[in-house]
Amino acid sequence: MQSKLIKELPELVEKGVITRDIASKIEGYYASKQQDSPNRLFTIFGVLGSILIGLGIILIIAHNWDNFPKAIKTGFAFGPLIIGQLLVGFSILKQKSNTWKEASGVFLFFAVGASMAMVSQIYNIPGNFSSYMLTWMLLCAPLIYVLRSHALALLHLLFATIYACEYGYSYNGNTPWAYLLCIAILLPYYYNLLKRKLESNITSVFSWLFPISVIITLGAFITKFDELIFLSYIILFGLFYNIGKLPAFQNLRLRQNGYLVLGSLGTVVLLLTASFRWVWKDVLGISKTYISESSLVLVLFIATTVVVVRLIQKKRLEILNLFHYIYIIMSVLFFIGLANDIVPTIITNILLFVLGLNAIKIGVNKMHFGILNYGLLIIASLIFCRFLDTNMSFVIRGLLFVLIGVGFFITNYIMLRKQKTESRKQKTESNKTLK
Protein backbone atom coordinates (compact mmCIF):
# COMPACT_ATOMS: atom_id res chain seq x y z
CA MET A 1 0.00 0.00 0.00
CA GLN A 2 2.70 2.48 1.06
CA SER A 3 5.13 1.42 -1.62
CA LYS A 4 2.44 1.76 -4.25
CA LEU A 5 1.84 5.32 -3.19
CA ILE A 6 5.54 6.10 -3.16
CA LYS A 7 5.95 4.59 -6.64
CA GLU A 8 3.26 6.86 -7.96
CA LEU A 9 4.73 10.01 -6.43
CA PRO A 10 6.97 10.90 -9.44
CA GLU A 11 3.98 10.58 -11.75
CA LEU A 12 1.86 12.79 -9.53
CA VAL A 13 4.60 15.41 -9.42
CA GLU A 14 5.05 15.25 -13.19
CA LYS A 15 1.34 15.71 -13.82
CA GLY A 16 1.30 18.66 -11.43
CA VAL A 17 -1.13 17.05 -8.98
CA ILE A 18 1.22 17.68 -6.04
CA THR A 19 4.36 19.76 -5.68
CA ARG A 20 7.86 18.28 -5.33
CA ASP A 21 7.91 19.55 -1.76
CA ILE A 22 4.84 17.59 -0.76
CA ALA A 23 6.16 14.49 -2.50
CA SER A 24 9.35 14.53 -0.45
CA LYS A 25 7.33 15.12 2.71
CA ILE A 26 5.21 12.05 1.98
CA GLU A 27 8.35 10.00 1.33
CA GLY A 28 9.88 11.21 4.56
CA TYR A 29 6.75 10.29 6.52
CA TYR A 30 6.69 6.70 5.28
CA ALA A 31 10.43 6.35 5.73
CA SER A 32 10.14 7.36 9.40
CA LYS A 33 7.23 4.96 9.84
CA GLN A 34 9.23 2.09 8.38
CA GLN A 35 12.08 2.61 10.82
CA ASP A 36 9.93 1.10 13.55
CA SER A 37 9.16 -2.12 11.78
CA PRO A 38 12.50 -3.96 11.72
CA ASN A 39 12.73 -3.17 15.42
CA ARG A 40 9.37 -4.79 15.96
CA LEU A 41 10.53 -7.86 14.08
CA PHE A 42 13.52 -8.19 16.42
CA THR A 43 11.19 -7.95 19.39
CA ILE A 44 8.91 -10.65 18.05
CA PHE A 45 11.84 -12.97 17.36
CA GLY A 46 13.34 -12.19 20.76
CA VAL A 47 10.07 -13.03 22.51
CA LEU A 48 9.58 -16.22 20.51
CA GLY A 49 13.16 -17.24 21.30
CA SER A 50 12.60 -16.65 25.00
CA ILE A 51 9.35 -18.60 24.99
CA LEU A 52 11.04 -21.55 23.29
CA ILE A 53 14.07 -21.54 25.58
CA GLY A 54 11.85 -21.13 28.65
CA LEU A 55 9.57 -23.98 27.65
CA GLY A 56 12.63 -26.07 26.77
CA ILE A 57 14.06 -25.57 30.25
CA ILE A 58 10.73 -26.55 31.79
CA LEU A 59 10.64 -29.72 29.68
CA ILE A 60 14.21 -30.63 30.53
CA ILE A 61 13.46 -30.15 34.21
CA ALA A 62 10.26 -32.18 33.87
CA HIS A 63 12.40 -35.19 32.96
CA ASN A 64 12.97 -35.57 36.72
CA TRP A 65 16.65 -36.36 36.93
CA ASP A 66 16.60 -38.65 39.88
CA ASN A 67 20.29 -39.55 39.61
CA PHE A 68 21.37 -36.09 40.68
CA PRO A 69 21.73 -35.31 44.36
CA LYS A 70 19.37 -32.82 45.93
CA ALA A 71 21.94 -29.99 45.93
CA ILE A 72 22.40 -30.11 42.15
CA LYS A 73 18.66 -30.28 41.62
CA THR A 74 18.23 -27.22 43.82
CA GLY A 75 20.87 -25.51 41.67
CA PHE A 76 18.76 -26.34 38.62
CA ALA A 77 15.79 -24.74 40.32
CA PHE A 78 17.51 -21.44 40.98
CA GLY A 79 19.94 -21.23 38.04
CA PRO A 80 17.51 -20.13 35.32
CA LEU A 81 15.64 -17.92 37.79
CA ILE A 82 18.76 -15.98 38.77
CA ILE A 83 19.96 -15.73 35.15
CA GLY A 84 16.53 -14.37 34.17
CA GLN A 85 16.58 -11.87 37.02
CA LEU A 86 20.07 -10.69 36.09
CA LEU A 87 19.00 -10.21 32.46
CA VAL A 88 15.91 -8.25 33.44
CA GLY A 89 17.84 -6.20 36.00
CA PHE A 90 20.44 -5.42 33.35
CA SER A 91 17.88 -4.30 30.79
CA ILE A 92 16.18 -2.03 33.34
CA LEU A 93 19.41 -0.53 34.68
CA LYS A 94 20.99 0.04 31.28
CA GLN A 95 17.66 1.23 29.85
CA LYS A 96 17.86 -1.27 27.05
CA SER A 97 15.46 -1.33 24.12
CA ASN A 98 12.00 -2.86 24.20
CA THR A 99 13.37 -5.95 22.49
CA TRP A 100 15.64 -6.58 25.46
CA LYS A 101 12.92 -5.94 28.00
CA GLU A 102 10.32 -8.11 26.31
CA ALA A 103 12.69 -11.02 25.68
CA SER A 104 14.31 -11.02 29.11
CA GLY A 105 10.92 -10.59 30.81
CA VAL A 106 9.46 -13.59 29.01
CA PHE A 107 12.52 -15.66 29.88
CA LEU A 108 12.19 -14.72 33.54
CA PHE A 109 8.48 -15.61 33.42
CA PHE A 110 9.22 -19.17 32.40
CA ALA A 111 12.21 -19.39 34.76
CA VAL A 112 9.89 -18.64 37.70
CA GLY A 113 7.59 -21.48 36.59
CA ALA A 114 10.55 -23.80 36.11
CA SER A 115 11.97 -23.13 39.54
CA MET A 116 8.65 -23.79 41.25
CA ALA A 117 8.20 -26.97 39.22
CA MET A 118 11.68 -28.14 40.22
CA VAL A 119 11.08 -27.58 43.91
CA SER A 120 7.75 -29.44 43.64
CA GLN A 121 9.58 -32.38 42.13
CA ILE A 122 12.37 -32.49 44.69
CA TYR A 123 9.92 -32.66 47.60
CA ASN A 124 6.97 -34.34 45.85
CA ILE A 125 4.71 -31.39 46.64
CA PRO A 126 1.29 -32.41 45.35
CA GLY A 127 -0.12 -28.85 44.90
CA ASN A 128 -2.71 -28.99 42.14
CA PHE A 129 -2.17 -27.51 38.71
CA SER A 130 -4.38 -24.44 39.10
CA SER A 131 -2.83 -23.19 42.33
CA TYR A 132 0.62 -23.71 40.81
CA MET A 133 -0.36 -21.56 37.82
CA LEU A 134 -1.90 -18.89 40.03
CA THR A 135 1.23 -18.53 42.19
CA TRP A 136 3.37 -18.42 39.06
CA MET A 137 1.21 -15.70 37.48
CA LEU A 138 1.05 -13.52 40.57
CA LEU A 139 4.84 -13.73 41.06
CA CYS A 140 5.35 -12.37 37.54
CA ALA A 141 2.45 -9.91 37.31
CA PRO A 142 4.39 -6.84 38.56
CA LEU A 143 6.92 -7.39 35.75
CA ILE A 144 4.22 -6.37 33.23
CA TYR A 145 4.35 -2.84 34.63
CA VAL A 146 8.02 -2.65 35.48
CA LEU A 147 9.04 -3.71 31.97
CA ARG A 148 5.95 -2.37 30.15
CA SER A 149 5.95 -5.68 28.33
CA HIS A 150 3.14 -6.59 25.93
CA ALA A 151 4.31 -10.20 25.76
CA LEU A 152 4.11 -10.60 29.54
CA ALA A 153 0.65 -9.01 29.58
CA LEU A 154 -0.50 -11.47 26.91
CA LEU A 155 1.01 -14.42 28.80
CA HIS A 156 -0.73 -13.19 31.95
CA LEU A 157 -4.08 -13.07 30.17
CA LEU A 158 -3.51 -16.52 28.65
CA PHE A 159 -2.52 -18.06 31.98
CA ALA A 160 -5.41 -16.41 33.80
CA THR A 161 -7.82 -17.92 31.27
CA ILE A 162 -6.28 -21.38 31.54
CA TYR A 163 -6.35 -21.06 35.32
CA ALA A 164 -10.04 -20.16 35.35
CA CYS A 165 -10.93 -23.06 33.05
CA GLU A 166 -8.82 -25.51 35.02
CA TYR A 167 -10.29 -24.33 38.32
CA GLY A 168 -13.88 -23.74 37.29
CA TYR A 169 -14.76 -26.20 34.56
CA SER A 170 -13.07 -29.26 36.00
CA TYR A 171 -15.07 -31.95 37.77
CA ASN A 172 -15.99 -30.67 41.23
CA GLY A 173 -15.08 -27.17 40.02
CA ASN A 174 -15.31 -24.07 42.14
CA THR A 175 -15.84 -20.42 41.25
CA PRO A 176 -12.48 -19.05 40.05
CA TRP A 177 -12.66 -15.71 41.88
CA ALA A 178 -8.90 -15.30 41.53
CA TYR A 179 -9.45 -14.84 37.79
CA LEU A 180 -11.15 -11.52 38.55
CA LEU A 181 -8.08 -10.49 40.54
CA CYS A 182 -5.81 -11.40 37.60
CA ILE A 183 -7.97 -9.38 35.22
CA ALA A 184 -8.04 -6.45 37.62
CA ILE A 185 -4.23 -6.52 37.69
CA LEU A 186 -4.16 -6.26 33.91
CA LEU A 187 -6.83 -3.55 33.55
CA PRO A 188 -4.64 -0.46 34.16
CA TYR A 189 -2.21 -1.75 31.54
CA TYR A 190 -4.98 -2.25 29.01
CA TYR A 191 -6.52 1.12 29.83
CA ASN A 192 -3.18 2.76 29.23
CA LEU A 193 -2.87 1.05 25.85
CA LEU A 194 -6.37 2.21 24.87
CA LYS A 195 -5.54 5.74 25.91
CA ARG A 196 -2.13 6.04 24.29
CA LYS A 197 -2.01 3.60 21.38
CA LEU A 198 -5.62 3.08 20.45
CA GLU A 199 -4.97 2.27 16.84
CA SER A 200 -1.83 0.17 17.18
CA ASN A 201 -1.82 -3.54 16.47
CA ILE A 202 -1.15 -4.62 20.02
CA THR A 203 -4.19 -2.73 21.31
CA SER A 204 -6.50 -4.44 18.85
CA VAL A 205 -4.98 -7.80 19.82
CA PHE A 206 -5.95 -7.03 23.41
CA SER A 207 -9.36 -5.73 22.35
CA TRP A 208 -10.03 -9.17 20.91
CA LEU A 209 -8.32 -11.41 23.46
CA PHE A 210 -9.74 -9.60 26.47
CA PRO A 211 -13.41 -10.18 25.61
CA ILE A 212 -12.63 -13.69 24.31
CA SER A 213 -11.03 -14.56 27.64
CA VAL A 214 -14.08 -13.26 29.53
CA ILE A 215 -16.44 -15.17 27.22
CA ILE A 216 -14.50 -18.38 27.81
CA THR A 217 -14.41 -18.01 31.57
CA LEU A 218 -17.85 -16.58 32.39
CA GLY A 219 -19.41 -20.05 32.41
CA ALA A 220 -16.95 -21.14 35.10
CA PHE A 221 -18.49 -18.63 37.48
CA ILE A 222 -21.91 -20.18 37.14
CA THR A 223 -21.39 -23.70 38.38
CA LYS A 224 -24.54 -24.38 40.35
CA PHE A 225 -27.26 -22.12 38.97
CA ASP A 226 -27.14 -23.49 35.41
CA GLU A 227 -30.33 -21.74 34.32
CA LEU A 228 -28.51 -18.43 34.63
CA ILE A 229 -25.87 -19.27 32.03
CA PHE A 230 -28.02 -18.18 29.12
CA LEU A 231 -29.04 -14.93 30.78
CA SER A 232 -25.50 -14.11 31.89
CA TYR A 233 -24.10 -14.62 28.41
CA ILE A 234 -26.77 -12.55 26.67
CA ILE A 235 -26.05 -9.69 29.09
CA LEU A 236 -22.31 -10.12 28.60
CA PHE A 237 -22.68 -9.88 24.82
CA GLY A 238 -24.88 -6.82 25.30
CA LEU A 239 -22.15 -5.30 27.45
CA PHE A 240 -19.51 -5.99 24.79
CA TYR A 241 -21.67 -4.59 22.00
CA ASN A 242 -22.33 -1.40 23.93
CA ILE A 243 -18.65 -1.05 24.90
CA GLY A 244 -17.79 -1.42 21.23
CA LYS A 245 -20.06 1.53 20.49
CA LEU A 246 -18.39 3.83 23.04
CA PRO A 247 -16.85 7.00 21.59
CA ALA A 248 -13.36 5.65 22.33
CA PHE A 249 -13.85 2.86 19.78
CA GLN A 250 -15.78 5.00 17.31
CA ASN A 251 -13.08 5.54 14.72
CA LEU A 252 -11.74 2.01 14.74
CA ARG A 253 -12.12 -0.41 11.89
CA LEU A 254 -14.34 -3.40 12.50
CA ARG A 255 -11.36 -5.76 12.75
CA GLN A 256 -9.87 -3.60 15.52
CA ASN A 257 -13.06 -3.61 17.54
CA GLY A 258 -13.38 -7.09 19.02
CA TYR A 259 -16.05 -5.95 21.46
CA LEU A 260 -18.49 -4.88 18.76
CA VAL A 261 -17.97 -7.95 16.58
CA LEU A 262 -18.03 -10.48 19.42
CA GLY A 263 -20.99 -8.77 21.10
CA SER A 264 -23.02 -8.73 17.93
CA LEU A 265 -22.15 -12.28 16.81
CA GLY A 266 -22.66 -13.68 20.30
CA THR A 267 -26.06 -12.03 20.62
CA VAL A 268 -27.21 -13.42 17.28
CA VAL A 269 -25.99 -16.95 18.00
CA LEU A 270 -27.67 -16.99 21.40
CA LEU A 271 -30.91 -15.60 19.99
CA LEU A 272 -30.90 -18.22 17.25
CA THR A 273 -30.58 -20.89 19.94
CA ALA A 274 -33.39 -19.32 21.94
CA SER A 275 -35.62 -19.12 18.88
CA PHE A 276 -36.44 -22.80 19.35
CA ARG A 277 -39.37 -23.47 21.62
CA TRP A 278 -37.78 -26.49 23.31
CA VAL A 279 -35.10 -24.23 24.82
CA TRP A 280 -37.77 -22.35 26.76
CA LYS A 281 -39.78 -25.46 27.43
CA ASP A 282 -37.16 -27.92 28.63
CA VAL A 283 -34.06 -26.05 29.63
CA LEU A 284 -35.43 -23.13 31.54
CA GLY A 285 -37.04 -23.87 34.84
CA ILE A 286 -35.47 -22.85 38.09
CA SER A 287 -35.26 -25.46 40.79
CA LYS A 288 -33.03 -23.64 43.25
CA THR A 289 -31.54 -20.15 43.41
CA TYR A 290 -28.00 -19.25 44.41
CA ILE A 291 -27.38 -15.75 45.65
CA SER A 292 -23.72 -15.24 44.68
CA GLU A 293 -24.29 -16.32 41.09
CA SER A 294 -27.47 -14.26 40.78
CA SER A 295 -25.65 -11.20 42.08
CA LEU A 296 -22.90 -11.75 39.53
CA VAL A 297 -25.51 -11.56 36.78
CA LEU A 298 -26.97 -8.48 38.43
CA VAL A 299 -23.54 -6.83 38.43
CA LEU A 300 -23.20 -7.60 34.72
CA PHE A 301 -26.63 -6.09 34.09
CA ILE A 302 -25.81 -2.92 36.00
CA ALA A 303 -22.43 -2.58 34.23
CA THR A 304 -24.14 -2.86 30.86
CA THR A 305 -26.74 -0.28 31.85
CA VAL A 306 -23.97 2.09 32.97
CA VAL A 307 -22.37 1.76 29.54
CA VAL A 308 -25.73 2.39 27.84
CA VAL A 309 -26.31 5.50 29.98
CA ARG A 310 -22.85 6.66 29.01
CA LEU A 311 -23.77 6.17 25.35
CA ILE A 312 -26.92 8.24 25.86
CA GLN A 313 -24.89 11.00 27.52
CA LYS A 314 -22.44 11.05 24.64
CA LYS A 315 -25.34 10.92 22.17
CA ARG A 316 -23.93 7.75 20.65
CA LEU A 317 -27.01 5.61 21.19
CA GLU A 318 -28.79 4.75 17.95
CA ILE A 319 -32.37 4.69 19.10
CA LEU A 320 -33.54 2.27 16.44
CA ASN A 321 -30.62 -0.14 16.89
CA LEU A 322 -32.05 -3.07 18.83
CA PHE A 323 -28.60 -4.51 19.62
CA HIS A 324 -28.22 -1.84 22.31
CA TYR A 325 -31.08 -3.11 24.43
CA ILE A 326 -31.40 -6.79 23.54
CA TYR A 327 -30.03 -7.62 26.99
CA ILE A 328 -32.94 -5.82 28.70
CA ILE A 329 -35.57 -7.47 26.51
CA MET A 330 -34.02 -10.90 27.00
CA SER A 331 -33.77 -10.43 30.77
CA VAL A 332 -37.50 -9.67 30.87
CA LEU A 333 -38.19 -12.63 28.58
CA PHE A 334 -36.14 -14.87 30.85
CA PHE A 335 -38.56 -14.22 33.69
CA ILE A 336 -41.61 -14.55 31.44
CA GLY A 337 -40.10 -17.79 30.15
CA LEU A 338 -40.25 -19.32 33.60
CA ALA A 339 -44.03 -19.38 33.35
CA ASN A 340 -44.75 -19.46 29.65
CA ASP A 341 -42.76 -20.84 26.74
CA ILE A 342 -44.72 -19.61 23.69
CA VAL A 343 -44.48 -15.84 24.21
CA PRO A 344 -40.68 -15.72 24.60
CA THR A 345 -40.20 -18.01 21.59
CA ILE A 346 -42.29 -15.76 19.35
CA ILE A 347 -40.69 -12.56 20.64
CA THR A 348 -37.17 -13.99 20.17
CA ASN A 349 -38.00 -14.80 16.55
CA ILE A 350 -39.37 -11.31 15.93
CA LEU A 351 -36.29 -9.80 17.60
CA LEU A 352 -33.96 -11.75 15.33
CA PHE A 353 -35.93 -10.71 12.29
CA VAL A 354 -35.82 -7.06 13.29
CA LEU A 355 -32.08 -7.32 14.06
CA GLY A 356 -31.49 -8.76 10.60
CA LEU A 357 -33.51 -6.03 8.89
CA ASN A 358 -31.73 -3.46 11.04
CA ALA A 359 -28.32 -4.69 9.92
CA ILE A 360 -29.45 -4.70 6.28
CA LYS A 361 -30.67 -1.13 6.64
CA ILE A 362 -27.41 0.03 8.22
CA GLY A 363 -25.50 -1.79 5.48
CA VAL A 364 -27.52 -0.03 2.76
CA ASN A 365 -27.21 3.39 4.40
CA LYS A 366 -23.48 3.09 4.92
CA MET A 367 -22.97 1.23 1.60
CA HIS A 368 -21.12 -1.37 3.69
CA PHE A 369 -21.53 -4.79 2.13
CA GLY A 370 -20.12 -6.62 5.14
CA ILE A 371 -22.92 -5.34 7.36
CA LEU A 372 -25.51 -5.86 4.62
CA ASN A 373 -24.49 -9.50 4.20
CA TYR A 374 -24.40 -9.94 7.96
CA GLY A 375 -28.06 -8.87 8.09
CA LEU A 376 -28.91 -11.25 5.26
CA LEU A 377 -27.05 -14.02 7.09
CA ILE A 378 -29.05 -13.41 10.28
CA ILE A 379 -32.33 -13.65 8.39
CA ALA A 380 -31.18 -16.65 6.36
CA SER A 381 -30.15 -18.47 9.57
CA LEU A 382 -33.46 -17.62 11.16
CA ILE A 383 -35.31 -19.00 8.15
CA PHE A 384 -33.14 -22.10 8.18
CA CYS A 385 -33.80 -22.70 11.88
CA ARG A 386 -37.57 -22.30 11.43
CA PHE A 387 -37.59 -24.56 8.38
CA LEU A 388 -36.04 -27.32 10.48
CA ASP A 389 -38.19 -26.58 13.51
CA THR A 390 -40.23 -29.69 14.07
CA ASN A 391 -42.22 -28.10 16.88
CA MET A 392 -44.36 -26.13 14.45
CA SER A 393 -46.95 -27.59 12.11
CA PHE A 394 -46.16 -27.58 8.39
CA VAL A 395 -49.14 -25.32 7.62
CA ILE A 396 -48.07 -22.59 10.04
CA ARG A 397 -44.48 -22.81 8.82
CA GLY A 398 -45.65 -22.60 5.21
CA LEU A 399 -47.84 -19.56 5.88
CA LEU A 400 -45.00 -17.83 7.76
CA PHE A 401 -42.59 -18.39 4.90
CA VAL A 402 -45.07 -17.02 2.35
CA LEU A 403 -45.76 -13.98 4.53
CA ILE A 404 -42.06 -13.21 5.02
CA GLY A 405 -41.44 -13.64 1.30
CA VAL A 406 -44.24 -11.21 0.48
CA GLY A 407 -42.77 -8.81 3.04
CA PHE A 408 -39.42 -8.91 1.24
CA PHE A 409 -41.07 -8.08 -2.08
CA ILE A 410 -42.97 -5.15 -0.58
CA THR A 411 -39.91 -3.67 1.16
CA ASN A 412 -37.88 -4.05 -2.01
CA TYR A 413 -40.61 -2.35 -4.04
CA ILE A 414 -40.83 0.55 -1.58
CA MET A 415 -37.05 0.97 -1.54
CA LEU A 416 -36.86 0.94 -5.33
CA ARG A 417 -39.55 3.61 -5.64
CA LYS A 418 -37.79 5.71 -3.03
CA GLN A 419 -34.50 5.38 -4.89
CA LYS A 420 -36.14 6.38 -8.18
CA THR A 421 -37.81 9.49 -6.76
CA GLU A 422 -34.53 10.48 -5.11
CA SER A 423 -32.50 10.07 -8.29
CA ARG A 424 -35.18 12.05 -10.20
CA LYS A 425 -34.93 14.81 -7.60
CA GLN A 426 -31.15 14.85 -7.93
CA LYS A 427 -31.38 15.05 -11.71
CA THR A 428 -33.73 18.04 -11.68
CA GLU A 429 -31.51 19.73 -9.10
CA SER A 430 -28.35 19.19 -11.13
CA ASN A 431 -30.18 20.42 -14.25
CA LYS A 432 -31.11 23.57 -12.34
CA THR A 433 -27.54 24.22 -11.29
CA LEU A 434 -26.29 23.64 -14.84
CA LYS A 435 -28.75 26.16 -16.15
Add this chain to the structure above:
Amino acid sequence: MQTIKLKYLFTLFVLIALVQLFVPLQMILGQEDILDKGTAYKFKTEPVDPSDPFRGKYITLRYAINSVTTKDSTWLRQDDVYVYVKEDSLGFAEVDQVSKAPLAIDKDYVLAKVNWYNKNTKNLRFNLPFNRFYMEESKAKPAEDAHRKAQRDTLPNNTYALVYIKEGEAVLKDVIINEVSIADYVE
Protein backbone atom coordinates in the same frame (compact mmCIF):
# COMPACT_ATOMS: atom_id res chain seq x y z
CA MET B 1 14.05 13.11 36.95
CA GLN B 2 14.89 10.29 34.57
CA THR B 3 17.45 8.76 36.94
CA ILE B 4 15.09 9.01 39.91
CA LYS B 5 12.45 7.15 37.96
CA LEU B 6 15.01 4.56 36.93
CA LYS B 7 16.16 4.09 40.51
CA TYR B 8 12.59 3.68 41.64
CA LEU B 9 11.86 1.19 38.88
CA PHE B 10 14.99 -0.82 39.59
CA THR B 11 14.32 -0.97 43.33
CA LEU B 12 10.83 -2.17 42.56
CA PHE B 13 12.26 -4.86 40.33
CA VAL B 14 14.74 -5.96 42.99
CA LEU B 15 11.81 -6.37 45.38
CA ILE B 16 9.92 -8.47 42.82
CA ALA B 17 13.03 -10.56 42.20
CA LEU B 18 13.42 -11.16 45.95
CA VAL B 19 9.81 -12.31 46.21
CA GLN B 20 10.33 -14.59 43.22
CA LEU B 21 13.37 -16.09 44.95
CA PHE B 22 11.67 -16.20 48.33
CA VAL B 23 8.70 -18.32 47.24
CA PRO B 24 10.63 -21.42 46.06
CA LEU B 25 13.19 -20.92 48.85
CA GLN B 26 10.46 -20.86 51.46
CA MET B 27 8.95 -24.00 49.91
CA ILE B 28 12.35 -25.71 50.25
CA LEU B 29 12.94 -24.58 53.84
CA GLY B 30 9.48 -25.70 54.96
CA GLN B 31 9.93 -29.13 53.43
CA GLU B 32 13.49 -29.54 54.77
CA ASP B 33 12.27 -28.66 58.25
CA ILE B 34 9.66 -31.42 58.11
CA LEU B 35 12.19 -33.96 56.83
CA ASP B 36 14.58 -32.89 59.57
CA LYS B 37 12.29 -32.73 62.59
CA GLY B 38 9.20 -34.67 61.56
CA THR B 39 8.33 -38.27 62.36
CA ALA B 40 8.60 -40.88 59.62
CA TYR B 41 5.60 -43.08 58.85
CA LYS B 42 5.16 -45.89 56.36
CA PHE B 43 1.90 -45.71 54.39
CA LYS B 44 0.94 -48.80 52.44
CA THR B 45 0.28 -47.77 48.88
CA GLU B 46 -0.36 -48.61 45.26
CA PRO B 47 1.20 -46.48 42.49
CA VAL B 48 -0.29 -45.54 39.08
CA ASP B 49 1.31 -43.36 36.40
CA PRO B 50 -0.08 -40.02 35.03
CA SER B 51 1.70 -36.83 33.84
CA ASP B 52 1.67 -33.04 34.38
CA PRO B 53 2.54 -30.66 31.51
CA PHE B 54 4.98 -28.51 33.49
CA ARG B 55 6.27 -30.77 36.19
CA GLY B 56 6.65 -33.98 34.26
CA LYS B 57 5.89 -37.60 35.01
CA TYR B 58 4.82 -38.69 38.44
CA ILE B 59 3.08 -41.64 39.98
CA THR B 60 -0.15 -41.19 41.87
CA LEU B 61 -0.27 -43.14 45.09
CA ARG B 62 -3.42 -44.82 46.30
CA TYR B 63 -3.15 -45.44 50.01
CA ALA B 64 -4.39 -48.48 51.86
CA ILE B 65 -5.71 -46.20 54.57
CA ASN B 66 -8.28 -44.10 52.78
CA SER B 67 -11.34 -44.48 54.95
CA VAL B 68 -12.47 -44.65 58.55
CA THR B 69 -15.71 -45.44 60.33
CA THR B 70 -17.13 -42.45 62.15
CA LYS B 71 -20.51 -41.62 63.67
CA ASP B 72 -20.36 -37.96 62.72
CA SER B 73 -22.47 -37.81 59.55
CA THR B 74 -22.10 -34.12 58.67
CA TRP B 75 -19.13 -34.52 56.34
CA LEU B 76 -19.29 -32.80 52.95
CA ARG B 77 -17.14 -33.33 49.87
CA GLN B 78 -13.83 -31.40 49.93
CA ASP B 79 -14.16 -30.66 53.65
CA ASP B 80 -10.90 -30.57 55.56
CA VAL B 81 -10.41 -33.57 57.80
CA TYR B 82 -7.69 -33.94 60.44
CA VAL B 83 -6.50 -37.54 60.22
CA TYR B 84 -4.55 -38.63 63.33
CA VAL B 85 -2.13 -41.47 62.66
CA LYS B 86 -0.25 -44.01 64.75
CA GLU B 87 1.94 -47.04 64.03
CA ASP B 88 0.47 -50.53 63.96
CA SER B 89 2.28 -53.63 65.19
CA LEU B 90 4.10 -54.09 61.84
CA GLY B 91 5.35 -50.52 61.78
CA PHE B 92 2.90 -49.18 59.21
CA ALA B 93 0.72 -46.12 59.64
CA GLU B 94 -2.91 -46.58 60.63
CA VAL B 95 -5.70 -44.16 61.43
CA ASP B 96 -6.06 -43.33 65.10
CA GLN B 97 -9.07 -41.02 64.76
CA VAL B 98 -10.45 -38.24 62.57
CA SER B 99 -11.74 -34.82 63.49
CA LYS B 100 -13.03 -31.61 61.94
CA ALA B 101 -10.72 -29.45 64.05
CA PRO B 102 -7.27 -30.05 65.51
CA LEU B 103 -7.43 -31.94 68.82
CA ALA B 104 -5.38 -31.22 71.93
CA ILE B 105 -3.61 -34.57 71.89
CA ASP B 106 0.04 -35.39 71.38
CA LYS B 107 -0.33 -37.37 68.15
CA ASP B 108 0.73 -36.63 64.59
CA TYR B 109 -1.94 -35.71 62.09
CA VAL B 110 -2.26 -34.84 58.41
CA LEU B 111 -4.80 -32.53 56.83
CA ALA B 112 -6.74 -34.54 54.22
CA LYS B 113 -9.78 -33.80 52.06
CA VAL B 114 -13.09 -35.61 52.42
CA ASN B 115 -13.90 -37.68 49.40
CA TRP B 116 -17.25 -39.15 50.35
CA TYR B 117 -19.29 -40.10 53.42
CA ASN B 118 -21.43 -43.18 53.19
CA LYS B 119 -24.37 -42.75 55.57
CA ASN B 120 -25.33 -46.44 55.51
CA THR B 121 -21.97 -47.91 56.42
CA LYS B 122 -20.93 -44.80 58.41
CA ASN B 123 -17.73 -44.90 56.39
CA LEU B 124 -15.77 -41.71 55.68
CA ARG B 125 -13.51 -41.84 52.63
CA PHE B 126 -10.73 -39.27 52.42
CA ASN B 127 -7.79 -38.39 50.17
CA LEU B 128 -4.37 -38.01 51.75
CA PRO B 129 -2.58 -34.95 50.34
CA PHE B 130 0.82 -36.54 49.59
CA ASN B 131 -0.37 -38.59 46.63
CA ARG B 132 2.17 -37.47 44.05
CA PHE B 133 5.67 -38.91 43.61
CA TYR B 134 7.68 -37.41 40.74
CA MET B 135 9.86 -39.82 38.82
CA GLU B 136 12.20 -39.72 35.88
CA GLU B 137 10.02 -39.97 32.80
CA SER B 138 11.38 -43.33 31.68
CA LYS B 139 10.77 -44.86 35.12
CA ALA B 140 7.20 -43.89 35.96
CA LYS B 141 5.52 -46.59 33.89
CA PRO B 142 7.97 -49.39 34.90
CA ALA B 143 7.42 -48.30 38.50
CA GLU B 144 3.72 -48.96 38.16
CA ASP B 145 4.43 -52.36 36.58
CA ALA B 146 7.08 -53.25 39.16
CA HIS B 147 4.66 -52.56 41.92
CA ARG B 148 2.07 -54.84 40.35
CA LYS B 149 4.63 -57.63 40.13
CA ALA B 150 5.77 -57.10 43.70
CA GLN B 151 2.18 -57.30 44.83
CA ARG B 152 1.85 -60.80 43.34
CA ASP B 153 4.86 -62.33 45.05
CA THR B 154 4.64 -64.08 48.40
CA LEU B 155 5.98 -61.27 50.61
CA PRO B 156 3.15 -59.31 52.22
CA ASN B 157 2.94 -55.50 52.62
CA ASN B 158 5.90 -54.78 50.40
CA THR B 159 5.06 -51.37 48.88
CA TYR B 160 4.87 -48.33 51.06
CA ALA B 161 5.45 -44.57 51.00
CA LEU B 162 7.86 -43.05 53.48
CA VAL B 163 6.22 -39.88 54.77
CA TYR B 164 7.57 -37.37 57.28
CA ILE B 165 4.97 -35.58 59.35
CA LYS B 166 5.34 -32.50 61.52
CA GLU B 167 2.49 -30.40 62.89
CA GLY B 168 0.06 -31.40 60.19
CA GLU B 169 2.50 -30.83 57.32
CA ALA B 170 3.74 -33.88 55.45
CA VAL B 171 6.56 -34.56 53.02
CA LEU B 172 6.61 -37.68 50.89
CA LYS B 173 10.26 -38.71 50.87
CA ASP B 174 10.34 -41.98 48.98
CA VAL B 175 8.32 -44.94 47.78
CA ILE B 176 9.75 -48.30 48.77
CA ILE B 177 9.18 -51.67 47.11
CA ASN B 178 10.62 -54.71 48.91
CA GLU B 179 12.81 -52.40 51.04
CA VAL B 180 14.37 -50.72 47.96
CA SER B 181 13.66 -47.20 46.77
CA ILE B 182 11.31 -47.37 43.78
CA ALA B 183 13.73 -45.37 41.58
CA ASP B 184 16.46 -47.97 42.16
CA TYR B 185 14.05 -50.88 42.06
CA VAL B 186 13.06 -50.29 38.42
CA GLU B 187 16.64 -49.90 37.20
